[in-house]
Amino acid sequence: MKIGFIGFGKVARNLVRLINSENITFLTSAQNRSENTIKNMEESDVEILDTFKEVATLSDILISANSPNQALDVAVKYGKYSKGIYMDLNNISPKETLEINKHVNNFVDGAIIGKIDSANPILYLSGKNLESLDFLNDFLEIRKISENPGDASKLKLLRSMYTKSLSAVLIESSEVAKNLNLEEEFFDILSLTEGEDFKKSALSRINNTKNSKKRKAEELEQIIDYFENQDLTMVKASFKKLNR
Amino acid sequence: MKIGFIGFGKVARNLVRLINSENITFLTSAQNRSENTIKNMEESDVEILDTFKEVATLSDILISANSPNQALDVAVKYGKYSKGIYMDLNNISPKETLEINKHVNNFVDGAIIGKIDSANPILYLSGKNLESLDFLNDFLEIRKISENPGDASKLKLLRSMYTKSLSAVLIESSEVAKNLNLEEEFFDILSLTEGEDFKKSALSRINNTKNSKKRKAEELEQIIDYFENQDLTMVKASFKKLNR
Ligand SMILES: NC(=O)c1ccc[n+]([C@@H]2O[C@H](COP(=O)([O-])OP(=O)(O)OC[C@H]3O[C@@H](n4cnc5c(N)ncnc54)[C@H](OP(=O)(O)O)[C@@H]3O)[C@@H](O)[C@H]2O)c1
Ligand SMILES: NC(=O)c1ccc[n+]([C@@H]2O[C@H](COP(=O)([O-])OP(=O)(O)OC[C@H]3O[C@@H](n4cnc5c(N)ncnc54)[C@H](OP(=O)(O)O)[C@@H]3O)[C@@H](O)[C@H]2O)c1
Numbered sequence: 001m002k003i004g005f006i007g008f009g010k011v012a013r014n015l016v017r018l019i020n021s022e023n024i025t026f027l028t029s030a031q032n033r034s035e036n037t038i039k040n041m042e043e044s045d046v047e048i049l050d051t052f053k054e055v056a057t058l059s060d061i062l063i064s065a066n067s068p069n070q071a072l073d074v075a076v077k078y079g080k081y082s083k084g085i086y087m088d089l090n091n092i093s094p095k096e097t098l099e100i101n102k103h104v105n106n107f108v109d110g111a112i113i114g115k116i117d118s119a120n121p122i123l124y125l126s127g128k129n130l131e132s133l134d135f136l137n138d139f140l141e142i143r144k145i146s147e148n149p150g151d152a153s154k155l156k157l158l159r160s161m162y163t164k165s166l167s168a169v170l171i172e173s174s175e176v177a178k179n180l181n182l183e184e185e186f187f188d189i190l191s192l193t194e195g196e197d198f199k200k201s202a203l204s205r206i207n208n209t210k211n212s213k214k215r216k217a218e219e220l221e222q223i224i225d226y227f228e229n230q231d232l233t234m235v236k237a238s239f240k241k242l243n244r
Numbered sequence: 245m246k247i248g249f250i251g252f253g254k255v256a257r258n259l260v261r262l263i264n265s266e267n268i269t270f271l272t273s274a275q276n277r278s279e280n281t282i283k284n285m286e287e288s289d290v291e292i293l294d295t296f297k298e299v300a301t302l303s304d305i306l307i308s309a310n311s312p313n314q315a316l317d318v319a320v321k322y323g324k325y326s327k328g329i330y331m332d333l334n335n336i337s338p339k340e341t342l343e344i345n346k347h348v349n350n351f352v353d354g355a356i357i358g359k360i361d362s363a364n365p366i367l368y369l370s371g372k373n374l375e376s377l378d379f380l381n382d383f384l385e386i387r388k389i390s391e392n393p394g395d396a397s398k399l400k401l402l403r404s405m406y407t408k409s410l411s412a413v414l415i416e417s418s419e420v421a422k423n424l425n426l427e428e429e430f431f432d433i434l435s436l437t438e439g440e441d442f443k444k445s446a447l448s449r450i451n452n453t454k455n456s457k458k459r460k461a462e463e464l465e466q467i468i469d470y471f472e473n474q475d476l477t478m479v480k481a482s483f484k485k486l487n488r
Contacts, residue, residue, distance in 0.1 A: 169478050230419075234481050
């Protein structure tokens, strides 16, 4: 079996590391790629072809893992050559996912949860014929969501909706606590019911969010845009909060 | 040493159970009390005096644990007779706490965290001369916050600000997930990063909040009222959410 990559960065490199089998050959191309990416390829167990068109034509599974703003372009350019499964792993919106689905055969939409460079990332998948991907379970944990392409990226948005709103709540309540000179006690009292590592995890969420306020606010904006028919009182407040 | 109770319900009964020492006598009164409360007294190891005035006069520590809407009245009526410490354990606002402080000597403001009928509730205290309460540590966990009466109830509000906003976030995101037919997966994906019992604890928060929406909304209103000079974007959104 041949698994091809369009994009050979952190995600591709780690999938090659995890999916370690004699029966599987990995393909990619150096076409127009940066030095860094070519070095990445050379250090991995992957065959480097001349063009991505060849990669697409020869692969049983073609994995698009390049960049959110390249995902659609890549699908339009190479989707038509791929006869097997086309799996998109880019962090894109459900709308873009459905757009990509129009340009490729056998589309599968994937979301990686957990650190891709860890021992056990989990891959959520949605799309038709997912059973043909069952063999991946030998190498990393696969969870099948549904037959509907787009569900994996919807799930990613739902996750992000929760975690970002939670960060906004933590920022707000810890700041009021600080203003009242009760910040230590605030973390202490909540640790009793929320678990011992509450303070550590809360501070890490707070710092993380504050350090990338603009990006987090943009992601919230995408959520608001995509789920426009839903009641998003808390998400909208989080957006407002991060824009302060 | 004598510890007196004004109010002999769940809190008083459990404190008598926990603070178990030959050197301590508990006092209360049946004055105007219900059958149920009198039964409670008779089943506990407590001396029943004729009037609360006597209880207040004789106690080294007088504990007010009756009802949020009785707390101030009780302080005004009996505070003047108490020469020792006057400890208020009612769930009242920081404003009411400071009001009570005007009517009693040696005021201590307490917040019970965790279930009072469990083996290990924790008692947060603020006020002057807290060291005279150190002996309580032999019977239940005591945490001293500061010398300022009112800090214990502020801390309670801060805690409630966080937990209620979190519940509003959980209600919103799980409802969007449900509408997208991804509720199971939503809980599943979050359990990976938020801890194994995420689903159980999330559902319990959601149900709890939905079953007492009106009361929770009122509590949020008190928080908004009390912290009026702070940025309460998320709390206000939670209030709006619960009022839907
Ligand atoms: N890292 C994660 O844990 C993670 C998790 C979930 C999802 N994702 C998503 O997966 C995608 C890849 O992430 P990554 O961390 O692997 O990124 P990365 O390390 O930055 O690598 C991106 C790779 O894509 C290549 N590329 C960019 N545009 C291309 C194009 N038009 N044609 C062919 N190759 C192209 C880059 O090559 P050049 O260097 O030559 O430009 C590079 O090799 C992103 O969309 C990201 O959002 C990442
Ligand atoms: N339960 C908890 O885990 C907990 C935790 C933290 C704080 N609190 C607070 O502690 C207080 C007591 O809670 P609880 O659970 O013990 O309540 P409870 O079980 O309902 O008992 C209240 C007791 O106060 C008595 N009482 C009411 N008004 C009184 C008055 N004016 N004078 C004298 N006694 C009076 C009641 O007697 P009658 O039956 O005769 O009216 C009853 O014995 C409340 O303010 C509550 O908010 C409770």
